[in-house]
Amino acid sequence: MSDAGEKKENLLKKKISEKWGKSVTLRGFSQIPYYLLHINRFLSEEKKLSSLELLIIIQLTSNWWDKKENPYPSMINIADRCNVSERQIQRAINKIEEKGFIKREKMLSESGVIQRNSYDMNPLVNILIEISKAHPRIG
Secondary structure, three states: OOHHHHHHHHHHHHHHHHHHOHHHHOOOOOOOOHHHHOHHHHOOOOOOOOHHHHHHHHHHHHOOOEOOEOOOOOHHHHHHHHOOOHHHHHHHHHHHHHOOOOEEEEEEOOOOOEEEEEEEOHHHHHHHHHHHHHOOOOO
16 A cells, blocks of 8 residues: 555544544444445335345445455344344345345355355445446435
């Protein structure tokens, strides 16, 4: 990274720390695209996300650190974060997948036993890119 890039990154970290407080920002933060927060404005009725479905997508996004590595939080952890039952999370993830926002992939142990799911976020990224092209100025 160039000196200018490092200065810009340090300034951004300082601004975030000033906004949220140092003790909050030391634990980390997640980036949520503006188009994701407003996604229901651009979807047909049958594709719109429920509040829980959107919250789950935000939770998955908060666990997605590297484009090449799918997030893989457990359903129990997602349920705990959303204050709902694990069964409600299972149903909502099924709907999110049926609507085409994510693709669930099984993570297997060396012996072939399913350990947990990972979530391919590329379908969501592609949807957001299309929305951003169709609606370059939202407010």
